Amino acid sequence: MDSLTNYLFVSVVLFALGLYGVITRRNGVAVLMGVELILNSANINFLAFARFGGMNMAGHVFALFVIVLAAAEAAVALAIIINIFNNFHTINVDDVSELKQ
Amino acid sequence: MAEFTFWIVVGITLGSAFMVVQSKNLVYSAYALLFSFIGVTGLYVFLWADFIAVVQVVVYVGGILILIIFGIMLTNKITSVNISHASVQKKMGAVAVLGMAFLLGYMVISTPWVTLANVEPAETTAAIGRLLMMDYLLPFEVASLLLLGALIGATTLSRKED
Numbered sequence: 001m002d003s004l005t006n007y008l009f010v011s012v013v014l015f016a017l018g019l020y021g022v023i024t025r026r027n028g029v030a031v032l033m034g035v036e037l038i039l040n041s042a043n044i045n046f047l048a049f050a051r052f053g054g055m056n057m058a059g060h061v062f063a064l065f066v067i068v069l070a071a072a073e074a075a076v077a078l079a080i081i082i083n084i085f086n087n088f089h090t091i092n093v094d095d096v097s098e099l100k101q
Numbered sequence: 102m103a104e105f106t107f108w109i110v111v112g113i114t115l116g117s118a119f120m121v122v123q124s125k126n127l128v129y130s131a132y133a134l135l136f137s138f139i140g141v142t143g144l145y146v147f148l149w150a151d152f153i154a155v156v157q158v159v160v161y162v163g164g165i166l167i168l169i170i171f172g173i174m175l176t177n178k179i180t181s182v183n184i185s186h187a188s189v190q191k192k193m194g195a196v197a198v199l200g201m202a203f204l205l206g207y208m209v210i211s212t213p214w215v216t217l218a219n220v221e222p223a224e225t226t227a228a229i230g231r232l233l234m235m236d237y238l239l240p241f242e243v244a245s246l247l248l249l250g251a252l253i254g255a256t257t258l259s260r261k262e263d
Contacts, residue, residue: 004216006107008209010144013115016202021122023194029172030127033134036165037118040141043157047148052216057228061237063153064229067160068244072251074165078172079258085176094189 007048014041028081028091032074039070107147114140127177131170138162152226 014037021034043063050059085091113136120133138161145154222228233241 004214005209007148009206010111010114012202012205012209014118016198017118017122019201020194020198023198024189024191026189027127029169029176030130033121033130033169036134037121037137040138044141044144047145047150047153051148051219054217057232060150060153060225060229061232064156065240065244067156068248071160071164072247074168075255076251078168079255081172082175082259091176
């Protein structure tokens, strides 16, 4: 529990799972879920280096900014996905490869 | 005891994250994502980041997850019971991701990390507030502008044209 590498390994596995979701999922919302997992793994790294390394409170501030960016990204991405659904009647990202209908 | 709790939290986090990426039902994925976020919150508490843990619960569980569930509901017909979604290229994806995970794991093992003997800070919220208002004032303001832009952009994008 009190070792940096434990947290780094948890972060690596979470990142790998998120990347797997982004690669294999074809539903736009599910791809977004994978991105959220990746952002969470990055945040674990920041806070682990703040706890064990010399980053101290700056790591906490950086994690806060990552959360802000994740919120903005989720809002805009879902607006785009709903727009795609209204225009193409699907959110399979493989079917949405044309710039115009 | 703390050690045991830590591994329980890690198990919840990673097990739910696995459910998120492999579940056939999109709604199950969303609920598994909820438990994964809560597990990550527990990890933040272990890392002495109490303020960030509360922000994680409020923003991720209370905000982003609700948005995602709204997204699922708005992009599927309400009457369709089966909200499923297929995964493609599972084997190729698994091989690529496993290879990358092994590389990253090897990097974690082989790097001689320097760990300092930090002591638990008496207060985190006050220190974060002080840093935000002094050292990181410009990024703080830029983040507020970004949130404003995202707010306006999201409403403009999802609004019906008339």
